Structure formats: C-alpha cells, structure tokens
Amino acid sequence: MSKTAIDKLLVKTAQGDIASFEQLYECTKRGVFAFLYTYLHNYADTEDAMQTVYLKVKTYAPSYRKGTNGRAWLLEIAKNQALNQIKKRKREIRLDDLGALSFTQPEFSGGEGVTEVMQRILSQEEQQIVTLHVLWNYKHREIAETLGCPVGTVTSKYKRAVAKLKKELKEE
Amino acid sequence: MKSWKKRWKLELDEKIPKLSSIEKETPTESLKPEISQKTSFFSRFSKWIRAYKKQFIACLASSMAVVLTLCIVLPHLLTPTTEKNTPSALMIEINPKALFSVDKDGKVTKIIASNADADLILADEQRANEMLGKKVEDSAKIFVDCAAKLGFVDFSKNTPIRLTGYDNVNMTSAVANEIQNYLLEKGTLAVVVKETLQSVAFCERAGLPTSATAETLTQTLASQTRLYSNRLENWQTAYEEIVLQKITRNVAEVWEENIADIKERLGQMYPECLPALDWFIASLSMEQMLDILQSMEIQTPFSTTLIQLPQTVEAYTQKLQLFFEEEYISRTEKYRIAYETKREKISEAEYQTYLNELITEYGSLSLYWEAVKNN
Numbered sequence: 001m002s003k004t005a006i007d008k009l010l011v012k013t014a015q016g017d018i019a020s021f022e023q024l025y026e027c028t029k030r031g032v033f034a035f036l037y038t039y040l041h042n043y044a045d046t047e048d049a050m051q052t053v054y055l056k057v058k059t060y061a062p063s064y065r066k067g068t069n070g071r072a073w074l075l076e077i078a079k080n081q082a083l084n085q086i087k088k089r090k091r092e093i094r095l096d097d098l099g100a101l102s103f104t105q106p107e108f109s110g111g112e113g114v115t116e117v118m119q120r121i122l123s124q125e126e127q128q129i130v131t132l133h134v135l136w137n138y139k140h141r142e143i144a145e146t147l148g149c150p151v152g153t154v155t156s157k158y159k160r161a162v163a164k165l166k167k168e169l170k171e172e
Numbered sequence: 173m174k175s176w177k178k179r180w181k182l183e184l185d186e187k188i189p190k191l192s193s194i195e196k197e198t199p200t201e202s203l204k205p206e207i208s209q210k211t212s213f214f215s216r217f218s219k220w221i222r223a224y225k226k227q228f229i230a231c232l233a234s235s236m237a238v239v240l241t242l243c244i245v246l247p248h249l250l251t252p253t254t255e256k257n258t259p260s261a262l263m264i265e266i267n268p269k270a271l272f273s274v275d276k277d278g279k280v281t282k283i284i285a286s287n288a289d290a291d292l293i294l295a296d297e298q299r300a301n302e303m304l305g306k307k308v309e310d311s312a313k314i315f316v317d318c319a320a321k322l323g324f325v326d327f328s329k330n331t332p333i334r335l336t337g338y339d340n341v342n343m344t345s346a347v348a349n350e351i352q353n354y355l356l357e358k359g360t361l362a363v364v365v366k367e368t369l370q371s372v373a374f375c376e377r378a379g380l381p382t383s384a385t386a387e388t389l390t391q392t393l394a395s396q397t398r399l400y401s402n403r404l405e406n407w408q409t410a411y412e413e414i415v416l417q418k419i420t421r422n423v424a425e426v427w428e429e430n431i432a433d434i435k436e437r438l439g440q441m442y443p444e445c446l447p448a449l450d451w452f453i454a455s456l457s458m459e460q461m462l463d464i465l466q467s468m469e470i471q472t473p474f475s476t477t478l479i480q481l482p483q484t485v486e487a488y489t490q491k492l493q494l495f496f497e498e499e500y501i502s503r504t505e506k507y508r509i510a511y512e513t514k515r516e517k518i519s520e521a522e523y524q525t526y527l528n529e530l531i532t533e534y535g536s537l538s539l540y541w542e543a544v545k546n547n
Contacts (some may be wrong), residue, residue, distance in 0.1 A: 025191045030184045047189055054191070114180035115187075134177055141508060151505055152471075153429055160469040169176050 006070035014061035031135040032078050038127040039082035049081050126161040259390045261338040267324050273393040280311040285400040288414045293318045295496035309350035323507035327360040334541050337368040344368045359515025361526045365537045407488045415495045419474050473502035
C-alpha cells in the first residue's frame with residue numbers, strides 16, 4: 001500500500017471512520033506482523049503486540065500529522081511496542097539449542113514456513129530489510145534512512161538475504 | 173510452485189488474527205480545537221466560492237494570463253543575449269572540466285571532456301547528445317546539474333564554478349547568470365566565477381593549440397574526440413590511474429564496511445590463519461579480495477573484468493565505457509540523498525553579502541577561485 005493511501009486512511013481513522021480503520025488494518029497487518037516478529041521471534045508475543053499496536057493506532061490517530069510519513073509512524077509504534085515487550089519478558093538464550101537448530105534442522109519439506117526459515121537463516125537486520133522491502137514496498141534508500149546504514153549495505157544485504165532464502169527454499 | 177514472497181504473504185494471512193471488536197470500538201482521542209477551526213474556515217471559504225463562482229473564475233483566469241505573459245516576456249528583456257554571428261567557446265570548471273563549442277547562433281555544437289571526471293558525464297552518448305543543439309546557457313545548466321547528481325557539486329559546501337568564455341562577454345555573462353540562478357534555487361551559496369579571455373590565453377587555459385581566430389578554434393574543437401581518456405597517448409598508465417585506482421578505493425570501502433563478516437568467513441575458510449588474521453588479510457591480492465566478496469555475495473559496483481589490464485586500444489576503450497557506466501550508477505546512488513534534499517532558496521541580498529565578503533577577503537573572485545583550487 002502506498003504512503004499516500006496510508007496517510008488518507010489514518011486521517012479518516014482519526015475522524016472516527018471505523019471502515020477506514022478496518023481497511024488500514026487489512027492493508028498493513030502483514031507488514032506490522034512480520035516487523036514485530038523480527039523482534040519477538042514467536043507468534044504468541046507477536047499477536048499480543050499486534051493487538052496493542054493497533055489499539056494505539058486507533059487511539060492516537062488524531063495526533064498523526066497529515067502529509068507526514070504514515071508508514072514510518074506506524075512502524076515506530078510497532079518498534080516501540082516490540083522493545084517494550086522485550087524489556088518486560090525474560091529472554092533465555094540457550095546457545096546449545098540454537099546451534100543444534102542450525103545444523104540438525106531437516107531439509108525444508110513444506111512443514112516450516114517462510115517466516116520460520118527467515119528467522120533461522122537471516123540476521124535481524126536482514127529480516128527487517130526484507131520485510132520493509134517486500135511487505136512495505138520501501139525502496140532501498142528509504143530502508144537505509146530508516147535503519148541508519150548506507151544504501152550499498154542495504155542493497156548487498158537484501159540480495160544476500162534473498163539468495164539465502166531461495167537456496168533454503170529450493171527456488172531458482 | 174509459488175515464489176517465496178507469495179508463500180510468505182499467504183502464510184502471514186493464515187497466522188494473523190482478525191481485527192477484534194475491542195480494537196474497532198476503542199475511541200480515538202477527541203479532536204483538538206485547531207482542527208475544528210480549520211474545518212470551519214474551509215466551509216466558509218467553500219460557501220463564498222459557490223456564491224461568487226463566476227467572478228472568482230474570471231479573476232483567476234486573468235491573473236494567470238498576466239503571470240504567463242510576464243514569464244514569457246521578462247526573461248528575454250532581462251537576460252543579456254549572446255553576440256550574434258560569431259562562433260565561440262566556453263570552458264566550465266567544477267572538478268569535471270569541459271569545453272563547449274558554440275556556433276554563431278549561440279547553440280552548442282560539440283562538448284569535449286577536459287578531464288576524466290568530465291568523461292563520467294559525457295561517456296554516455298545519449299546523455300552527451302542531450303546537451304547539443306541547445307542554447308549554451310541551457311546546455312551548461314544540464315552539465316552542472318549532472319555534476320551535482322554525481323556529487324561533484326556539494327550544495328552544503330559552496331563548491332565554486334569557473335566559466336571562461338572565448339572573446340564573448342555577453343555569452344559568458346548569460347551562462348553565468350543561468351548557472352548562478354540554478355545554484356541559488358538549490359540553496360547553495362556556490363559562486364560562479366566568470367572570465368572572458370582572448371585567443372592565446374583561452375587556448376592556454378583550455379590546454380589547446382593556440383588558435384588565431386574563432387573559426388580556427390571551432391575547427392580544432394571539432395577535430396577532438398569527446399572523451400578525455402580516449403585522447404591520452406599512454407593508455408596503459410591512464411587505465412591504471414582512471415580505473416584501477418578507483419576500483420581499489422571502492423573495494424577497500426566495501427571491505428571495511430563488511431570486515432566483521434569477512435573475518436568470520438575467513439576464520440571458517442582458513443582456520444590455520446586465525447592467529448594472524450590481520451596479517452593474512454593484508455597479504456591478499458585484489459583478485460583474492462574480490463573472490464572472497466563474491467563468495468559472500470557482497471556486491472561491489474564494478475565488474476571483476478575491469479581489474480584486468482586491457483591489452484589493446486580497442487579493449488581499453490570498451491573497458492573504459494563499462495567502467496564509466498558502472499561508476500555513473502554507483503555515484504548517482506551514493507549522492508542521491510544529498511542531491512534530492514530540499515534546501516531553502518538563497519535570496520539575492522544574502523548572495524550579494526557573501527560575494528562582497530569574498531571580494532574583501534581575496535581581492536577578487538578570480539583570486540578566490542585560485543585560492544580554493546590550490547588548497
């Protein structure tokens with residue numbers, strides 16, 4: 001969905017238009033979910049975070065300034081929610097388990113989804129770059145501005161991530 | 173088989189919950205008073221428009237006609253015209269340096285690069301041809317804009333530009349005004365230093381054989397090849413200076429950006445070198461560095477074929493063309509944000525103040541140019 005369309009839907013949501021809010025949810029849910037998942041790494045926490053994010057979007061839509069970047073505004077809410085959630089819960093990092101996951105994971109047979117594969121083989125930054133480009137239609141330079149890194153780095157990391165995914169998912 | 177993107181989107185659609193009634197029914201924050209006032213003003217304005225529709229349209233149409241007429245007439249009245257019936261030449265120096273051959277009607281018939289940076293702009297024949305057949309002030313502006321896209325004109329650092337006209341004061345002034353206005357619109361205080369020289373001095377500055385008349389100069393320019401790098405006699409040395417040094421710098425930058433991943437990779441490929449990894453990295457050749465980057469699927473802007481020295485003049489020309497194409501893409505991407513950043517237009521008053529300060533400090537704009545270029 002384009003920046004302009006999101007902008008219009010946010011403005012209408014701010015005016016109390018429920019239909020616009022539903023449309024906004026339908027058009028942005030994939031991108032928000034995938035973006036949250038890159039931080040939270042499990043579906044339960046991501047679903048909880050999704051609900052809170054859209055509650056905040058609905059509540060604070062009037063504070064969104066028309067004509068500024070609606071996509072970035074939404075993503076900022078999602079990122080802050082994910083970081084808050086991470087701080088609240090305890091994270092157990094079991095290196096041995098992660099190592100076993102990398103080397104004994106069976107070949108992809110359709111049981112493991114693309115999201116799980118991405119989490120397993122890509123770094124967090126690579127996951128975010130792929131999510132922003134594929135689900136949010138961000139251009140590489142917009143991703144570079146968002147993540148604060150050079151455009152060349154974004155381009156090379158995106159290409160590398162896609163190559164890894166295609167190889168793992170057995171695509172040409 | 174569906175592509176991974178389609179599969180991913182379908183999986184997400186299955187996993188993502190529907191919008192709950194809690195989210196739908198959550199109230200928004202109440203609208204702030206300023207928004208209500210704006211709505212009220214807008215509705216009053218709309219009513220006024222509906223009531224006086226015909227008069228409003230007539231007023232708008234006549235205003236637009238006046239503005240349009242002024243836009244067409246004023247530039248012709250205010251801009252000095254070039255002298256007619258005399259061919260001429262113009263040199264633009266930013267860091268790219270180029271010579272423009274100008275016919276008696278003030279139109280550009282040929283553009284020649286005077287250094288390798290200008291080759292970057294003129295290597296693409298279509299891009300070079302866009303500047304031909306136009307009035308010299310328009311052609312020069314296209315050249316300067318291209319230089320800005322490639323990062324040679326730094327709007328944040330007031331990069332000065334020097335124009336040297338061959339024996340035609342009006343032409344030089346016309347071009348200087350056009351480029352200066354362009355720079356002020358872009359929000360930079362960069363100064364255009366303009367000079368008009370007679371034949372011997374102009375040819376000396378341009379690095380051309382001395383031409384006694386404007387016609388001879390035109391013939392000399394017509395006989396030159398467009399690209400500077402194609403005119404060099406020692407093309408093997410030129411290739412090292414123009415191409416290889418640049419590629420080496422770029423590979424070093426990419427290497428540095430990815431050094432953590434590279435070290436990890438090298439540690440896996442050559443575990444025996446781990447105790448002296450930095451020394452091992454320092455001993456790698458350019459080909460080895462590029463192989464390692466390629467194996468890690470890290471892109472560099474340049475094709476690996478360019479690091480092999482050309483063996484013939486034809487191979488040299490082909491490799492140069494490829495290099496300029498890739499360097500053009502790389503640089504426009506690198507400087508895109510700086511070029512596209514919106515800056516406030518500089519006012520005439522602010523510009524004049526800046527000019528006066530420069531003249532006070534350096535004595536003249538020509539001396540300012542010399543001081544900047546010598547530093």
